[in-house]
Amino acid sequence: xxxLKDRREDLIAGxxxxxxxxxxxxxxxxxxxxxxxxxxxxxxxxxxxMCMCVLGVLLVVLSExxxxxxxxxxxxxxxxxxxxxxxxxxxxxxxxxxxxxxVPAVGLAVFLSALANRATNLVTAVILAVVTAGTCWLIFxxxxxxxxxxxx
Amino acid sequence: xxxxxxxxGIGLGVAASMAGLGYCxxxxxxGTLVGVLPGIGTMATLAMLLPITFHVDANYxxxxxxxxxxxxxxxxxxxxxxxxxxxxxxxxxTGIDGYPMAQKGQAGLxxxxxxxxxxxxxxxxxxxLSLFSVPLxxxxxxxxxxxxxxxxxxGLIAASLIGSGRSIRSLAAVTLGLALGLVGLDLNSGVARFxxxxxxxxxxxxxxxxxxxLFGLPEIIANAGRVVRSSASAxxxxxxxxxxxxxxxxxxxxxxxxxxxxxxxxxxLPGTGGVVATFISYATEKKISRHPEEFGKGAIEGVTAxxxxxxxxxxxxxxxxxxxxxPGDPVMAIMxxxxxxxxxxxxxxxxxDSPDLFWGLVVSFVIGNVFLLVLNLPLxxxxxxxLSIPYNLLFPVIxxxxxxxxxxxxxxxxxxxxxxxxxxxGWGMKALNFEVAPLLLxxxxxxxxxxxxxxxxxxSNGEVSTFLxxxxxxxxxxxxxxxIGYYVVQGLRKVLSRKMVSAESHxx
Numbered sequence: 001x002x003x004l005k006d007r008r009e010d011l012i013a014g015x016x017x018x019x020x021x022x023x024x025x026x027x028x029x030x031x032x033x034x035x036x037x038x039x040x041x042x043x044x045x046x047x048x049x050m051c052m053c054v055l056g057v058l059l060v061v062l063s064e065x066x067x068x069x070x071x072x073x074x075x076x077x078x079x080x081x082x083x084x085x086x087x088x089x090x091x092x093x094x095x096x097x098x099x100x101x102x103v104p105a106v107g108l109a110v111f112l113s114a115l116a117n118r119a120t121n122l123v124t125a126v127i128l129a130v131v132t133a134g135t136c137w138l139i140f141x142x143x144x145x146x147x148x149x150x151x152x
Numbered sequence: 153x154x155x156x157x158x159x160x161g162i163g164l165g166v167a168a169s170m171a172g173l174g175y176c177x178x179x180x181x182x183g184t185l186v187g188v189l190p191g192i193g194t195m196a197t198l199a200m201l202l203p204i205t206f207h208v209d210a211n212y213x214x215x216x217x218x219x220x221x222x223x224x225x226x227x228x229x230x231x232x233x234x235x236x237x238x239x240x241x242x243x244x245x246t247g248i249d250g251y252p253m254a255q256k257g258q259a260g261l262x263x264x265x266x267x268x269x270x271x272x273x274x275x276x277x278x279x280x281l282s283l284f285s286v287p288l289x290x291x292x293x294x295x296x297x298x299x300x301x302x303x304x305x306x307g308l309i310a311a312s313l314i315g316s317g318r319s320i321r322s323l324a325a326v327t328l329g330l331a332l333g334l335v336g337l338d339l340n341s342g343v344a345r346f347x348x349x350x351x352x353x354x355x356x357x358x359x360x361x362x363x364x365x366l367f368g369l370p371e372i373i374a375n376a377g378r379v380v381r382s383s384a385s386a387x388x389x390x391x392x393x394x395x396x397x398x399x400x401x402x403x404x405x406x407x408x409x410x411x412x413x414x415x416x417x418x419x420x421l422p423g424t425g426g427v428v429a430t431f432i433s434y435a436t437e438k439k440i441s442r443h444p445e446e447f448g449k450g451a452i453e454g455v456t457a458x459x460x461x462x463x464x465x466x467x468x469x470x471x472x473x474x475x476x477x478x479p480g481d482p483v484m485a486i487m488x489x490x491x492x493x494x495x496x497x498x499x500x501x502x503x504x505d506s507p508d509l510f511w512g513l514v515v516s517f518v519i520g521n522v523f524l525l526v527l528n529l530p531l532x533x534x535x536x537x538x539l540s541i542p543y544n545l546l547f548p549v550i551x552x553x554x555x556x557x558x559x560x561x562x563x564x565x566x567x568x569x570x571x572x573x574x575x576x577x578g579w580g581m582k583a584l585n586f587e588v589a590p591l592l593l594x595x596x597x598x599x600x601x602x603x604x605x606x607x608x609x610x611x612s613n614g615e616v617s618t619f620l621x622x623x624x625x626x627x628x629x630x631x632x633x634x635x636i637g638y639y640v641v642q643g644l645r646k647v648l649s650r651k652m653v654s655a656e657s658h659x660x
Contacts, residue, residue, distance in 0.1 A: 040341060043606075089555075090551070
């Protein structure tokens with residue numbers, strides 16, 4: 001068991017690789033394969049999928065104990081608030097851009113992402129959101145004439 | 153020779169026009185700005201500024217986008233040296249010795265030699281670009297699908313094996329990227345592949361959204377909570393303090409030349425680019441230096457060589473892009489995308505069909521690098537001051553611009569969801585120690601590779617040996633297999649020695 005645990009990282013990586021390969025293989029075989037001389041839409045994906053399966057198996061077979069914890073850089077997404085708020089900002093923009101228009105979409109996206117940082121208080125976030133939304137309206141609607149409505 | 157001058161004259165006409173100069177200046181200034189600011193990569197900037205270029209003539213659009221690209225290569229080192237926060241991935245190496253130099257009070261000197269080395273490397277790359285692109289394009293007119301496939305195969309193998317400690321993972325990432333590149337309607341049969349019934353994906357997955365999802369999003373999120381203010385102040389850096397002594401000039405000359413050569417080589421090879429070039433040139437300098445113990449503690453060679461390499465690579469990356477139509481990295485893929493938006497089909501005929509575009513770009517590189525010297529030497533204080541803008545006020549604005557940029561490429565909300573999805577994919581890959589760069593390269597080359605693979609086998613009547621039978625593609629294929637063989641042997645050695653060690657430890 002300890003052996004498996006030490007090699008967890010390589011084993012998961014291998015399993016995911018092989019799994020994706022298998023998934024692509026199933027999909028690819030569903031399209032027409034054709035022959036080497038005249039390949040159908042499934043042929044090249046099938047080759048790729050087989051490569052991935054082989055690579056996944058290699059990763060599992062050659063798995064090594066991963067280096068001690070802390071050596072790998074896991075700090076990327078350590079800040080939960082950052083992840084949640086920035087994701088929310090992008091989602092808000094995606095939801096609002098066609099339903100409400102550029103100005104509300106930008107405003108909410110800026111407001112939400114500003115709150116990802118603990119140093120920013122509510123008032124600053126609101127001011128920043130209003131100013132950015134106004135500037136974007138000036139640049140993209142007035143100056144560049146982009147095909148996005150400011151308000152719907 | 154006369155031909156070259158004639159061509160440069162054409163280029164001068166485009167690049168030295170008011171519009172040419174204006175867009176070039178705009179591009180390099182924005183590029184430096186973005187390079188200086190940690191948290192926005194080149195890809196994110198290109199995406200933010202793409203909407204602007206849709207309204208501009210193709211020549212100027214490319215001049216500006218290219219300016220952003222190599223301007224960022226200059227600016228990236230500034231934050232790297234002053235704060236040890238690399239503004240771009242390629243400038244991480246510069247910080248290894250640049251930051252210790254700044255701590256020793258040599259920040260001005262470090263910034264000065266960086267700018268000089270960057271300019272030298274760029275010029276080196278531009279000279280190679282203007283000398284080799286035309287003959288290469290001429291040869292490439294004879295290329296069949298076999299040669300194109302072989303070149304891309306070499307590029308992908310080189311990108312995933314050279315300079316990567318985890319070869320199998322990189323190969324897996326490249327393969328997944330290739331498969332992702334196939335999403336959409338198959339041009340030969342009209343079958344919708346991997347679209348899962350969503351018509352938004354019929355044209356393929358959006359490159360810009362994927363690139364920013366993989367590279368930009370993790371960085372934005374990682375920096376979202378950052379409060380630290382920069383401690384660097386512009387007052388410390390007088391122009392006098394920047395000038396190197398004669399001995400220091402001497403120490404930087406050769407590393408600059410070697411860095412440029414290494415950079416040009418890896419830049420021109422499709423697949424490997426600035427990042428690989430900077431690491432290899434740093435390692436080379438450390439190996440041949442007479443005082444390797446100084447490296448990491450503020451060796452001036454450790455700053456100049458990688459910077460020269462980085463900038464040379466940026467310029468020489470245009471060689472395969474413009475003369476073959478094969479993008480060496482994702483930024484180049486965006487360049488090709490912009491060309492296509494403006495109705496120019498990338499390939500070996502671009503140089504002869506639109507000489508004003510190619511030579512205008514070449515001349516604009518020279519002009520842009522002169523602009524950059526001015527921006528980065530006498531005006532360095534401005535960028536240092538920008539570093540002290542509180543990041544918590546800056547990044548929400550970045551988020552907004554990225555949103556608008558991505559949405560305005562296709563006016564599809566789906567692209568924003570793709571961005572988020574690939575952000576999480578990139579995070580998952582990092583957690584399992586996969587590199588994301590090979591995936592993106594595979595994605596870019598996927599459709600082209602399949603197309604050439606199919607065509608080659610149609611022409612040869614299904615003979616797979618056709619890739620080896622033709623002289624040029626055969627040579628490239630053999631070189632590729634030699635690289636693969638080398639890494640397989642190395643891998644086997646590692647496995648065997650590990651077995652030996654574990655066997656011994658069991659005996660004890």
